[in-house]
Amino acid sequence: MNPASFHRRCLFLCLIFVIGLSGLSARLIYLQVIKADDYAKKSDRVSIRKEVIKASRGCIVDVNNQLIARNIPRARLALDKKLLRDIGPATLSLANKELRDSPEWRQWDQSTRNRKIKARAAKIKNEMTAEVIIDQHIDHVINTFARPLGMPPQELRQRMKLHKEKQKYVVIKPDLSEEDAENLKKLTREYSILHTFIFEELQKRWYVMPSMASHIIGFGDYTGTGKSGIEKKMNHYMAGKDGHVVNYRDKFELLAVAKPQEIRPPIHGLNVQLTLDMGIQAILEEELDAGLKEFSSEKGTIVLMDPHTGGILAMASRPTYNLNTRENIAKNGFDFATQAIYEPGSTFKIIATAGAIDQGLVQPSTEVFCHYANYRVGSVRVPDHHPYGKLSVEQVLAKSSNIGAYKIALQLGTKKFFNYLKAFGFGSKTNIMMAGESAGVVRNTGNPTDFSRVAYGYAVSVTPLQVACAYSAIANGGKLMEPQLIKSIMANNGAMIQQYQPKLVRQVIKESTARKMRRALATVVDVKGTARRAKVEGYKVAGKTGTTVKINPEGGYLNGRYTVSFAGMMPAEKPAFVCVVVLDDPQTTDVKRYGGTIAAPIFAKVATRVAARMGLEPTEPMDPKKSSQPLAQVSH
Template identity: 40%
Template structure:
């Protein structure tokens, strides 16, 4: 019996020794072996990282007019779990009670901790049933002042939300959310927190929306922490994202054992950096003019779509680009129908505006001058099994009046003087069939084929069997309006630091020489005929100025029947001003007009829109008016 008792005592003793040995080993492991690991874990348990998104840079026009900027807004969020936590509620109420007592500020941390613990215990023991509602009343009384609302209205709003997590107030401006944050910090309002996000603001949200574009709010994940920031999604907001995007920062906050925030030590906060500012080539006054005139033309001629582009031919700078339909950058609900950029993302058959390619090629190759007589076969041209017609009967026209009268036969014969493949080479050299390189996403190529079929070739000389974008046409006419060189269209003028210093100034980018400078001058003189009384665009004349250009009228293609409509058109005008040495090129495209009071031609539909827009643009640019000359007949 004694032996059994002794064995049991020995076993119990060994068990106790083993237990103490394990505890001793764990203490050594925690305090010495893995001390840093456990210290870090303890610190992390009381650490909160707040990520601070860097605001996007500003967008300015060429005259330093502000187009877009980012501002910081905040949402006030509520966590009901914290609102119903007696421990947190008692902390807040105890703090509010004690922090206003005389001498509190002079107490040591340990004394404050003792008094806090005692007061919290009293509140929980004596007021547990009403503690949550008392805290909520306390919180609402302070937040209502910060939010500048009535307490009863705020309480009703909170009680009407059944969710455990919800947003109480959205998109608060800085003056409001700073007051709210001060109330939360001062009165320890657990369960209430702010989430800040940047929001883009536009000076004129309906202007240049297809160019400016917009960012979207995305949620960024960093470990267990998430935050929201703006990322460019469309327009230059997307293509210039690497320049505009800010550098995100972060703030590390540590809570003490009582749950209160400790001020971060130096180095614990990395301030966010705003993105760089960009200055565009756009002139917002010109943008406003062309959007107004485009809309007026769309309404007058009852068209569903249209586009105007204004470009500096000497630099490639896009001064304005207007599309209809368009959209408001503050309301993106109709993007599916209105978000397509007609100028760069849609193609059309250009009609007679493309005749300048055949004429310029023939002049540049020395096959003709602008005075060379071209026999136009009195409306009907035949060559074996091939035949083609003009809209009107012309006998012999000078080369410049082939353009003035817009003779299909005359232009076809010019192209034949150059040869099929060389004519196609000139189409490519003028920039057709390839993206212009404008810094906007989803630009399309357009298309033409190097067909040796005579019908296809003839069609390409007068604007059928060729698909182009308005931007390609603007670049092509800029070749004629300048020194014969094709330039890449520019939207970015400069990159500017936040202190106003220009970091990078963009320079014109020449793609290639297309025609000789003298050929370009002769082409401008030839295009003056289009504006004469006997030309096709007398209504495109600009009062007080001498402009030149070319009309385009083309039947629309029916994709269902695979034939051309007989009563639906795309009407366009491509021109420049002043004709002698153009300061700008202007392209007007009115797609599918249906006005019954006006003949549906490029000169009668797009021409007047060109005239009105260019007159206003010329005044804005302070271009010296020339003597007003009555349109006249020039010897053919």
């Protein structure tokens, strides 16, 4: 080869080498400079993991700080199928399985065991194919964890969904106790089955008394968000705010210790204190169940409130459901106290009576001619229970005369009657802090017959809670109070964040009128009144019975089927509480189906126990030979 030819070839090779290096340099510049941000983001997506630190939901407590609802720690067990099929962890688990069957295993300390496992794993990797190692590892995982998870091996294999290769994350057990989760974690360490299972910390809502005040307390969904009752209404206070920790992990999902964690701590939810007294709530629940059983009814409610503050001390409805299991919630989730509407009957006669006394048109002693069991004027016909003749206004309430109530309403006039009716809160929601409350149905049709019927509690629909609020206005001196379920919002250290004050809606009647009404209603519970079975030994009770024929949803009424009720307060002169009892469609044949024979005695049982619970001083002489025994015997 001549020198010129050799020189050309060398020059050509150098040129190719320079071009190659230049291209490589250009590519590096492109990747490191031009596309640096894009690849940095991709790198971050692979190596950075943001893990949520769940905020603890606030507790619900009663007026005495008795726990009602709280969160308990739980765990979710999931499987990472990518790591399940990783050859490194798989050889470690097989080495562990093989060595723990050897006689020397129990003699080795943990450090020796780890060293032996690693050494044997390295040999296994050379002795078997990757496919065999993975298959044996999967079988080992299934056989090791099936029994602790409480399932047969075949079920665990199915839950792992091994045939779905693209699905890398599979939930094996959605709800584990904290203790079970710790035991399973210990098992993964003992058998060197590392990183295959993921233990996610969860929180589950737990109700201490799950069948008490269910409609009031409510529940949340699987995320912990409140969906009904107080859980929903106060969700923004109790939910808190989740924190997070940012971890840097390698390809095996192990923490990269070279980079520090970034942590934002969670803000835990606030605690909600209710006006409920769970001791009184237990009394209502027990006596309602006992009353429904005794008088063969399936639906009903008892509402008990503090008339001076509007605080709901207890409120029980049937049917009900268990907050922890939530069985039959679609069927039994309807709250009779706030959502059921019914014609109130004679408990509604307070409207005409209180309005007429308040306007100075009558006094409790004013006589009203109630005719003789039947009153007809024009197109209006009003029936009565007995031929009463002349009754005082007070006696109209005591005897529950329909004619008397209508004639008093006539003196008041249609316009003023409906003004008082609405002032007492009927036809409007009470604004209690519960979803789905009914406003009832109030219509001034201008029809004289309709007006006559409204006067004695027909052609109008109300909720039991509305009746309790109206009677509270008579009990407290004429003030309509907004019913209150929340007493305060508290921090976890007990510090008061917000206190809810009683809320006056309006002054309905004068204080003197309310006092006269209480005295008049006390005659209803007298020996000659319709509610003598509501008497409580040692106390004077004021109240009113109600009995109405049930409405037929298809029109008209259901003959022989009734809604019975009693609305009362005790002690009559200075009431400490107002209690409303309503039973729907009692089928008993042991007594006549009236408010005075069914709802009134239930009231007496409740009032006797509540008075003892509240420590009320007797206002009347006690007869040692008489005592009012509750239907349900429970010690508190």
